[in-house]
Amino acid sequence: MKNTPRCYFTLCKRVIGLALCFVLPGWASGAELHVPATVEAGRTVSIPVPGSGQATFYLVGPDVVVKRGVNLGSDLQIQSSDIRTAGFYRVIVCDSSSACSSATFEVKAAQPAHLSFFLHPSRVPVSFPDSIDATAFVFDQYYNLVLTPVAVDFRITPASGASFSRQVPTRNGVAWMRMGSTPHEGAVEVTAVSGKVEEARVIQQVAAEACEVRMKAVTSGKTVTLETDPVRDCSGNAVPDGTVVSFTKIDRAGKSTVDTPIKKDVARAQFSVEGPARVSVACGVVLGNEVDVNGKL
Amino acid sequence: MPRFVKATTFAIAVSALAVAQSSAAPRTEPQPQVQLPEVHLDAIGLSPRPIEELTGTTIARHYALAWHDLALGFESDQADGLDEEFVGFARDRLMQRIDEQKQTGVHVRILDHGHHLRAVFYSMDGTAMQLADHVQLEIQTFDGNKLVDTQNSPHDYIVLMTPGADRWYVRDLQEVSAKPF
Numbered sequence: 121m122k123n124t125p126r127c128y129f130t131l132c133k134r135v136i137g138l139a140l141c142f143v144l145p146g147w148a149s150g151a152e153l154h155v156p157a158t159v160e161a162g163r164t165v166s167i168p169v170p171g172s173g174q175a176t177f178y179l180v181g182p183d184v185v186v187k188r189g190v191n192l193g194s195d196l197q198i199q200s201s202d203i204r205t206a207g208f209y210r211v212i213v214c215d216s217s218s219a220c221s222s223a224t225f226e227v228k229a230a231q232p233a234h235l236s237f238f239l240h241p242s243r244v245p246v247s248f249p250d251s252i253d254a255t256a257f258v259f260d261q262y263y264n265l266v267l268t269p270v271a272v273d274f275r276i277t278p279a280s281g282a283s284f285s286r287q288v289p290t291r292n293g294v295a296w297m298r299m300g301s302t303p304h305e306g307a308v309e310v311t312a313v314s315g316k317v318e319e320a321r322v323i324q325q326v327a328a329e330a331c332e333v334r335m336k337a338v339t340s341g342k343t344v345t346l347e348t349d350p351v352r353d354c355s356g357n358a359v360p361d362g363t364v365v366s367f368t369k370i371d372r373a374g375k376s377t378v379d380t381p382i383k384k385d386v387a388r389a390q391f392s393v394e395g396p397a398r399v400s401v402a403c404g405v406v407l408g409n410e411v412d413v414n415g416k417l
Numbered sequence: 418m419p420r421f422v423k424a425t426t427f428a429i430a431v432s433a434l435a436v437a438q439s440s441a442a443p444r445t446e447p448q449p450q451v452q453l454p455e456v457h458l459d460a461i462g463l464s465p466r467p468i469e470e471l472t473g474t475t476i477a478r479h480y481a482l483a484w485h486d487l488a489l490g491f492e493s494d495q496a497d498g499l500d501e502e503f504v505g506f507a508r509d510r511l512m513q514r515i516d517e518q519k520q521t522g523v524h525v526r527i528l529d530h531g532h533h534l535r536a537v538f539y540s541m542d543g544t545a546m547q548l549a550d551h552v553q554l555e556i557q558t559f560d561g562n563k564l565v566d567t568q569n570s571p572h573d574y575i576v577l578m579t580p581g582a583d584r585w586y587v588r589d590l591q592e593v594s595a596k597p598f
Contacts, residue, residue, distance in 0.1 A: 176560070178521075178523060178558065178560070178565060178566075180523065180525065180558055181514075182510055182514065182590075182591075182592065183509075183510035183511070183513040183514045183517075184513070184514065184517055185514060185517035185518050185520075185521050185523050186517075186521070187521040187522070187523055187560065205510055206591050206592075206593075207591055207592040207593075208572075208592045210556075210558065210566065210568070212558060212565050212566045214560075214565055218563075220565050220566060222566045222568075224568075226592075226593075226594060238540065238542065238544065238545075240540075240541060240542035240544075241542070253465070253540070253541040253542060255540050255541075255545070257545075257577075263506055264591065265575065265577070265589060265591055267575065267591075267593060291537075291538075292537060292538065292547060292549070292575055293547075293575070294538050294547060296465065296538075296540065296541075298465065298541065
């Protein structure tokens with residue numbers, strides 16, 4: 121068979137193709153980079169870069185992009201300021217022949233340094249089960265969520281009565297707990313503590329619904345003056361001023377109601393009565409005593 | 418009264434939505450159709466608060482929009498759209514990333530193959546929801562017009578979303594090692 125130019129061309133193509141099979145993987149992947157699997161946020165990292173000559177180094181992370189020239193065969197220093205945010209970072213090194221190598225490492229959050237703490241609601245009636253929710257997000261000094269489980273202590277200090285605490289481990293950086301309000305009104309301080317970090321919030325406990333309402337009546341001519349005893353909830357806390365108490369009178373003239381707010385723990389009202397009358401009192405859903413008034417015609 | 422659902426999967430499987438639909442604020446100019454990544458939200462067993470049906474749908478939609486805006490920002494080096502869906506640390510970090518992309522001439526193209534989002538925590542007062550996202554991403558890194566790196570791999574994120582006036586915002590977006598949440 122004669123070696124025509126066409127045959128030489130075909131042979132050359134095969135040789136070149138074979139050569140590319142060996143060369144291309146090297147071009148595509150370059151030299152292997154050895155990076156640490158995980159690094160703590162804000163630490164310096166040193167990565168050995170094999171080879172010789174000049175190369176371009178890229179670092180691509182959650183909030184950072186670095187590009188600079190490096191000398192192959194030396195250690196590549198990644199500054200602590202470049203890896204403060206938790207997440208995955210891609211290291212790419214491209215040599216002068218455009219052969220690029222890449223590797224990925226993870227930056228994990230450092231130690232807890234901040235707590236983002238929510239206490240809900242801001243006001244709650246006393247002795248109410250499962251009424252208070254506390255949620256704490258644990259962050260490191262760079263505000264990365266600390267995903268490694270840590271213990272969060274919720275320390276509860278009521279206005280009166282003994283302090284107590286509940287320890288809850290974080291899950292995915294969050295610790296939460298629910299508790300009932302304590303029996304006494306006043307400010308309750310809840311402090312979330314994790315290691316040396318703490319955040320305090322205050323919740324106001326107010327008296328619950330009135331437990332019992334009792335009134336007494338004083339008549340003077342056709343006028344009857346009504347006054348309740350101090351209105352308290354079932355834990356003995358005074359029901360807040362402004363809470364409405366309803367007095368209802370039934371006499372010959374018919375039925376009439378007076379709604380009056382509690383002032384300094386008691387509620388007062390005055391009626392004119394036509395003949396015998398019956399007066400009742402209520403506060404919220406609580407019905408109080410009834411009083412018969414024998415008014416004169 | 419909000420409608421609570423115990424075992425729920427929400428999906429934004431429709432890949433084309435008008436941007437105008439994503440915002441309650443009326444936009445005067447007609448908006449182009451955008452391709453949104455597919456987002457499936459699984460809220461089964463969510464605690465301590467159950468998810469409302471409308472909330473689930475809203476979260477899936479705005480998370481899809483957030484990834485659309487993120488990918489657009491990384492490829493175009495434009496951070497303008499990030500305010501629509503990101504707040505707080507997430508927004509600040511993405512802004513900084515895009516700013517550094519501009520400075521270095523590096524940009525990134527993300528080919529998003531869909532998100533499997535799982536709600537893992539919903540605070541009792543409804544002010545924060547934590548989600549775990551498993552997504553397959555193809556990430557191409559360019560220096561100018563030169564492709565210097567390609568990654569095609571699964572990624573896992575822990576996400577914190579908080580409600581705003583008319584939407585749920587991504588407040589924190591942290592990539593994490595794959596693990597069962």
